[in-house]
Amino acid sequence: xxxxxxxHGHTHSHHHEPHWAIKYLWSTDHKMIGMQYLFTGMAMxxxxxxxxxxxxxxxxxxxxxxxxWGIVTPAEYNQFITGHxxxxxxxxxxxxxxxxFGNFLIPLMIGCDDMVFPRINRLSYQIFLLSAIVLxxxxxxxxxxxxxxxxxxxxxxAVPEYNLTPLGATLWVIAVALEFIAFLLGGVNFIVTTMNAxxxxxxxxxxxxxxxxxxxxxxxxxxxxGPLIAGAIMLLFDQNLGTHFFDPAHGGDPLLWQHLFWFFxxxxxxxxxxxxxxxxxxIITVFSRKKLFAYKMVLYTAIATGVLSFxxxxxxxxxxxxxxxxxxxxxxxxxxxxxxxxxxxxxYVATLYGGSIKFTVxxxxxxxxxxxxxxxxVTGIFLGASGADIYFHDTYFVLAHFHYTFFPIAIIGxxxxxxxxxxxxxxxxxNETWGKIHFxxxxxxxxxxxxxxxxxxxxxDHRRIYSYEHFPDLxxxxxxxxxxxxxxxxxxxxxxxxPFLINFVMSAIRGxxxxxxxxxxxxxxxxxxxxxxxxxxxxxxxxxxxxxxxxHPDRExxxxxxxxxxxxxxxxxxxxxxxxx
Amino acid sequence: MSAYTRPIATGRTVTGMSTAKLAVWWIIVSEVVIxxxxxxxxxxxxxxxxxxxxxxAHTNMWIGAFNTFVLLSSSLSAVLAHAAAERGDGALxxxxxxxxIGGAVMFLCVKAYEWTTEISAGxxxxxxxxxxxxxxxxxxxxxxxxxxxxxxxxxxxxxKRNQDLHRVEIIGIYWHFVDLVWIFLxxxxxxxx
Numbered sequence: 001x002x003x004x005x006x007x008h009g010h011t012h013s014h015h016h017e018p019h020w021a022i023k024y025l026w027s028t029d030h031k032m033i034g035m036q037y038l039f040t041g042m043a044m045x046x047x048x049x050x051x052x053x054x055x056x057x058x059x060x061x062x063x064x065x066x067x068x069w070g071i072v073t074p075a076e077y078n079q080f081i082t083g084h085x086x087x088x089x090x091x092x093x094x095x096x097x098x099x100x101f102g103n104f105l106i107p108l109m110i111g112c113d114d115m116v117f118p119r120i121n122r123l124s125y126q127i128f129l130l131s132a133i134v135l136x137x138x139x140x141x142x143x144x145x146x147x148x149x150x151x152x153x154x155x156x157x158a159v160p161e162y163n164l165t166p167l168g169a170t171l172w173v174i175a176v177a178l179e180f181i182a183f184l185l186g187g188v189n190f191i192v193t194t195m196n197a198x199x200x201x202x203x204x205x206x207x208x209x210x211x212x213x214x215x216x217x218x219x220x221x222x223x224x225x226g227p228l229i230a231g232a233i234m235l236l237f238d239q240n241l242g243t244h245f246f247d248p249a250h251g252g253d254p255l256l257w258q259h260l261f262w263f264f265x266x267x268x269x270x271x272x273x274x275x276x277x278x279x280x281x282x283i284i285t286v287f288s289r290k291k292l293f294a295y296k297m298v299l300y301t302a303i304a305t306g307v308l309s310f311x312x313x314x315x316x317x318x319x320x321x322x323x324x325x326x327x328x329x330x331x332x333x334x335x336x337x338x339x340x341x342x343x344x345x346x347x348y349v350a351t352l353y354g355g356s357i358k359f360t361v362x363x364x365x366x367x368x369x370x371x372x373x374x375x376x377x378v379t380g381i382f383l384g385a386s387g388a389d390i391y392f393h394d395t396y397f398v399l400a401h402f403h404y405t406f407f408p409i410a411i412i413g414x415x416x417x418x419x420x421x422x423x424x425x426x427x428x429x430x431n432e433t434w435g436k437i438h439f440x441x442x443x444x445x446x447x448x449x450x451x452x453x454x455x456x457x458x459x460x461d462h463r464r465i466y467s468y469e470h471f472p473d474l475x476x477x478x479x480x481x482x483x484x485x486x487x488x489x490x491x492x493x494x495x496x497x498x499p500f501l502i503n504f505v506m507s508a509i510r511g512x513x514x515x516x517x518x519x520x521x522x523x524x525x526x527x528x529x530x531x532x533x534x535x536x537x538x539x540x541x542x543x544x545x546x547x548x549x550x551x552h553p554d555r556e557x558x559x560x561x562x563x564x565x566x567x568x569x570x571x572x573x574x575x576x577x578x579x580x581x
Numbered sequence: 582m583s584a585y586t587r588p589i590a591t592g593r594t595v596t597g598m599s600t601a602k603l604a605v606w607w608i609i610v611s612e613v614v615i616x617x618x619x620x621x622x623x624x625x626x627x628x629x630x631x632x633x634x635x636x637x638a639h640t641n642m643w644i645g646a647f648n649t650f651v652l653l654s655s656s657l658s659a660v661l662a663h664a665a666a667e668r669g670d671g672a673l674x675x676x677x678x679x680x681x682i683g684g685a686v687m688f689l690c691v692k693a694y695e696w697t698t699e700i701s702a703g704x705x706x707x708x709x710x711x712x713x714x715x716x717x718x719x720x721x722x723x724x725x726x727x728x729x730x731x732x733x734x735x736x737x738x739x740x741k742r743n744q745d746l747h748r749v750e751i752i753g754i755y756w757h758f759v760d761l762v763w764i765f766l767x768x769x770x771x772x773x774x
Contacts, residue, residue: 226614
C-alpha cells in the first residue's frame with residue numbers, strides 16, 4: 001500500500017501530507033478507492049473460501065470434527081453455503097471486478113485525473129464497507145446467520161418461523177440492499193465519467209474494451225437491480241411488519257420473489273462476466289502483439305448480449321411451476337444467448353491467431369479464462385433446455401456448471417487483471433516464477449474440484465444436502481470417492497493461495513521496480529507513472545488512435561501508444577486540444 | 582479533513598451535456614426500474630386478485646386528487662426556479678424552490694392525515710394484499726418526496742448566495758420524475774376501484 005502513494009512533489013500537493021487515516025480511509029482518489037474495494041473484496045474472499053472449506057469437509061466427513069471449526073451443525077452448514085454464495089457474488093466478484101478495476105482503470109485509461117464525482121465515489125465505498133460489516137454481523141447475531149441460500153427463496157426467507165433466523169435473515173437483506181446502493185452510486189460515476197470525461201480525441205471506438213465492458217456492466221446492473229431493490233423492501237416488510245407479499249399461506253405469491261430475484265440475477269451473470277471479458281481482451285492483445293480482432297463486433301456483441309440477458313431469467317424457474325409454454329420461450333432465448341458468447345470466444349481466438357504469444361502470468365490466466373469458461377458455457381446449454389433441466393435442476397451438475405462460469409470470471413479474471421496491472425498499481429513487478437506456481441496450483445485443482453461434481457450431479461447428487469448418509473441411493477462408495485476428490489482438490493487450491501498472498505505482499509514491497517510501460521502496451525494508463533500520482537498524468541493526454549495498434553506494418557516498434565502524436569506531415573486527424581487546460 | 586479540489590474530469594463535457602445533468606438522468610434510469618418493479622408486481626397481482634377491489638374501494642380519491650394537484654403545482658415552481666436561475670437571479674430561484682419545498686411538505690402532511698385515518702379505520706399494511714402494496718408503493722414514493730425536499734433545501738440555501746445555480750435545474754429534473762411516478766401511482770391506487 002505504501003508504494004501506491006509515493007507521490008511527493010507533484011503539482012497538486014501544495015497542502016501538507018494528510019493524516020494516514022484520511023489518506024487511506026477518507027480518500028477521494030479513484031486509485032485509492034479502487035484499492036479499498038480490492039482489499040475488502042480479497043478479505044471477503046478469504047471468508048467465503050473458508051466457508052467452502054468447512055462445508056466441503058462436512059460433506060465428505062459427515063458429523064466429524066472439522067479442523068479449525070469443529071462439528072458443523074445442520075444450521076451452520078446452511079449458513080456456510082448461503083454465506084459462501086452471497087459473499088462470492090456480491091462481496092467478491094462485484095467489488096473486485098466491477099468496482100476495484102473500474103475505479104482504478106477508468107480514469108487512467110480514458111485519460112483524466114479522477115472520477116467525475118470523487119466524493120460520491122468515496123461514499124460508494126463507505127456504504128459498501130458498511131454492507132460488508134452488516135453481512136458479517138449477520139453471522140454473529142442470536143439465531144445465527146441466514147441459511148436459506150444466496151437466492152433467498154420465499155417463503156423460507158420471509159417467515160421467521162420457517163428460517164429460524166429472524167435477525168440473520170433481516171440483516172442479510174439489509175446488507176444486500178446496502179451493497180446495491182453502493183454499486184448504483186459507483187455505476188453512475190463509471191458511466192458518466194466514461195461518457196463525459198474522456199481525453200480529447202478519444203472517440204467511442206478508441207475506448208479500451210475493458211472500459212466499455214465495465215460501463216456496460218454498470219448499465220446492466222442499473223437496469224436490472226431495481227425490481228430486486230423493490231423486492232428487498234417487500235421482503236423486509238414480510239419479515240418484520242407482518243405483510244404477506246411472498247407467503248402463500250396468506251394470499252402472497254412466492255414466485256414473485258423468484259421473478260424479481262432472477263430478473264436481476266441473470267443479468268448479474270453478465271455484469272460480472274463483462275469486466276472479465278474486457279480484462280482478457282486487454283491482456284491477449286498485449287501478449288500476442290496483435291490488434292484486437294473485430295473491435296466493433298466485440299462491442300456490439302456485448303451490447304446485444306446485455307439486451308438478451310433481460311429475457312432469459314425464467315430458465316432458473318423451469319421446475320418452479322411456471323407455464324410450460326413460457327418455459328419454451330425462455331429455452332429459446334437461453335440457447336440464443338450462447339451464440340454471442342461463443343462468437344466472442346472465436347473473436348478472441350482470432351486475435352491470438354498468428355500473434356507472437358508470450359506466456360506471461362497474466363497471459364496464462366487470460367488463456368485459462370477462455371478454456372475454463374468454455375466448459376461453463378457448453379454445460380449451460382444442457383440446463384437451458386427445459387426438458388433436460390427438469391432432471392439436472394438443483395443437482396451438482398448445475399453447481400459445477402455455474403462454478404465453471406463464475407470461477408473463471410471472479411477468480412481467473414481477477415488474477416489475470418491483478419497480475420497484468422500489478423506494476424501499475426504498486427510500481428513493482430510480481431515475481432513471475434511464484435506467479436506461475438500459483439497459476440498451476442489454482443487451475444489444476446480447480447478442475448479437480450468441479451469435473452467430479454459434474455458426474456456426481458449426473459448420478460443424482462442433490463445440492464445443499466447436509467449428509468448423504470441419510471440417502472442410501474447416494475451414499476455409494478463411487479459417489480463418495482468423487483466427493484472426496486473434489487474436497488481434496490479444494491483444499492489444495494486453497495493452500496496454493498498462500499504463496500500468492502506472500503508473493504503479492506513481498507512483490508508489492510520488494511519486487512523489481514517497474515517503469516512506466518513494462519509490457520509495451522498502447523493504452524493510456526501506461527503513460528502515467530507506476531504507480532500514478534494523485535492527478536494521474538503530469539499533462540493530461542490527447543488521443544490520436546485506437547487502443548490496439550500492435551505490430552503496425554508501417555512502424556518499427558510493435559506498439560503505438562494512443563497518445564503518441566502522429567509524425568508531422570502525415571495525414572492525420574489531430575484533435576483540438578482541450579480549451580479548458 | 583483535506584481540502585477537496587474538484588478534478589478536471591468533472592468539468593469535461595464530451596457528450597455536450599453537463600456531468601451533473603447526465604448523472605441525474607442515469608439516476609432516474611435506476612429509479613424507473615425500482616418503481617417499475619413495484620408497479621409491475623402490483624399490476625400483475627391486482628389482475629390476479631379481483632377481490633382487492635373491495636379494499637381499493639376504501640381509498641379516498643379526492644385526497645389523492647388534491648395531492649396530485651399539490652405535487653404538480655410544486656413542479657411548476659421548480660420550473661420557474663430554473664427560469665430564474667438561468668437568468669442568474671439566485672435569490673428568486675431560491676424563493677421559488679422554497680415554494681416547491683412547501684408543496685412537498687403539504688403533500689407529506691396530507692399523506693400523514695390520510696394514512697392516519699386509514700390506519701385508525703383498520704386498514705393497516707397487513708390488512709390485505711392491496712393495502713400492503715398501497716403503503717409500500719406510496720411509501721417508497723413519499724421517501725423520494727422527502728429526500729428531494731431536503732436536497733432542494735441545500736440547493737436553495739446555496740442559490741440564495743448565487744452559488745451552484747446549475748443545480749436548480751438538476752433538482753428540477755429529479756422533481757419532475759418524482760411527480761411522474763405519482764402520476765402512475767394515483768390512478769393505480771386511487772382511481773382503479
